[in-house]
Amino acid sequence: AQSVTQLDSQVPVFEEAPVELRCNYSSSVSVYLFWYVQYPNQGLQLLLKYLSGSTLVESINGFEAEFNKSQTSFHLRKPSVHISDTAEYFCAVREGGYNKLIFGAGTRLAVHP
């Protein structure tokens, strides 16, 4: 069965520092992988997704994630964070042929000045 593990519940970081939010999944079949962001008191927004092709995917606001099949990981990175990146980040997986998204527990990124 699918499962998603986000290893860090909270990640505090100073502004302009790099950050990595970790995500591991378990699945025996091909998967599609997603990162969603939830800003305070708002709904979820799609940040980026891996469907096929290049294992490195990027978002418009400087985040990137790399699909590593051998390590079953899809870690999210940003080289320099801003205060406005403070939010909850959710990793999600979907097995090919199914509609259901399985979410990780979320990682709260807190960017401090």
Added chain:
Amino acid sequence: SAVISQKPSRDICQRGTSLTIQCQVDSQVTMMFWYRQQPGQSLTLIATANQGSEATYESGFVIDKFPISRPNLTFSTLTVSNMSPEDSSIYLCSVEIAGASTDTQYFGPGTRLTVL
């Protein structure tokens, strides 16, 4: 993507009552989903709602507690029945948009429910 709206955005309800949450999309979509996000937790799928058929519920969720309607391709409702404080959560609808290689889910802003 799609523009998704939910009503109400938040509500405070008394135990034993019911609340119906509406989800409206600005384009026709085949699949709509309802999720629950309990305080401080991740999202859990309640059910999948396809137009013209009964909703499909996930383990732990039943139609009597969470009846769903899907009258057309742009609208759905979720009712939280006979509420208790344990139902206090954010309820989110999502829609699936067909893409080049796979479908992607986009989420509404959520309905924050507090049950006293």
